[in-house]
Amino acid sequence: MLESINLNAVPGFLLILVRVTSFFVTMPIFSYRNVPTQFKIGIGFFLAWIMFYTLTIPEIPIDSTYILLILKEAVVGLAIGLIAFIILSAIQIAGGFIDFQMGFAIANVVDPQTGAQTPLMGQYFYTIALLFLLTVDGHHLLINGIFYSYEAIPIDQMIDFTNENIAYLVIQTFNDMFIIAFQMAIPVVGCLFLVDVALGIIARTVPQLNVFVVGLPLKIFVGLFILTIFISFYIMLIKNLFELLLETTQALMRLFGGA
Structure with missing residues (x-):
C-alpha cells in the first residue's frame, strides 16, 4: 500500500490543502460559526484531494522555498475569501445607515454567524442576501473560483507583492462597497429625512x-x-453585489498571477 503512494506528490497536496482551508476561513457562508469546524476541515480535505487528481501538480522539493510557497498559498486563500467578505459587508453598512435613521441603532443584535453585534436591518438584508446566494448556487460558484484560481496562480509560482495594482484593487473594492451600501440605504434614509x-x-x-x-x-x-415598496430594488442591488464579488475575486487572482 505504501509503495503505491507517490511521496514526491505529498508536498503538492499539502500546498493545495493550505489554499483550500485558508479559503474556507474567510469566505462567506463557509466561514460562519454555525458551520461545524469538523465540516470545514472535512470538506477542505476532500476538495483538496479531488483537486490533487484534477490539476497537473509538478514535483516540489521540500526546502526553504517550500515554506514560502506554503505562506503564499495561505495568503491567496485568505485574500480571496476576505475580498468577498469585504464586498458583502456593504449590506451590513447599509443596514447601519437605515437603523440610525429609523431608531433601531439602540437595538443591535448578535449575529450567530460571526458572533459580532450587527444592525437589525443589516441582519435582515444579510439573511436575504445569503438566501439569494444559495438560491442561485452562488456557493458552487465560490468553490469553482478556488478551483480555477490555479489557472491564474500556479501552485509553484510566487506572488509579486510589489504590484501596485493589488493595492489599487483593494482600495477600489472598499470604494464600491460604500457606494453599494449608500445605494441600498438611500431610499429609506431619504424618506426618513423628509419625515424629520x-x-x-x-x-x-x-x-x-x-x-x-x-x-x-x-x-x-x-x-x-x-x-416593503423597495424590496425588489434591494434584490436587484444584491444581484449586482454578487456580480461585483465574482469579478473582483477574478481580478485579484489575475493580479496575484502576474497578469
Whole structure:
C-alpha cells in the first residue's frame, strides 16, 4: 500500500490543502460559526484531494522555498475569501445607515454567524442576501473560483507583492462597497429625512405636540413601509453585489498571477 503512494506528490497536496482551508476561513457562508469546524476541515480535505487528481501538480522539493510557497498559498486563500467578505459587508453598512435613521441603532443584535453585534436591518438584508446566494448556487460558484484560481496562480509560482495594482484593487473594492451600501440605504434614509423635516415644521407650528414621542414610531412605520415598496430594488442591488464579488475575486487572482 505504501509503495503505491507517490511521496514526491505529498508536498503538492499539502500546498493545495493550505489554499483550500485558508479559503474556507474567510469566505462567506463557509466561514460562519454555525458551520461545524469538523465540516470545514472535512470538506477542505476532500476538495483538496479531488483537486490533487484534477490539476497537473509538478514535483516540489521540500526546502526553504517550500515554506514560502506554503505562506503564499495561505495568503491567496485568505485574500480571496476576505475580498468577498469585504464586498458583502456593504449590506451590513447599509443596514447601519437605515437603523440610525429609523431608531433601531439602540437595538443591535448578535449575529450567530460571526458572533459580532450587527444592525437589525443589516441582519435582515444579510439573511436575504445569503438566501439569494444559495438560491442561485452562488456557493458552487465560490468553490469553482478556488478551483480555477490555479489557472491564474500556479501552485509553484510566487506572488509579486510589489504590484501596485493589488493595492489599487483593494482600495477600489472598499470604494464600491460604500457606494453599494449608500445605494441600498438611500431610499429609506431619504424618506426618513423628509419625515424629520416634517416633524421639525410641526414642532415649530404646534409647540404643544411632543414630536419626540410621536416621531420614533412614525419613523419606524415609514421605514418599514418604504422597505416593503423597495424590496425588489434591494434584490436587484444584491444581484449586482454578487456580480461585483465574482469579478473582483477574478481580478485579484489575475493580479496575484502576474497578469
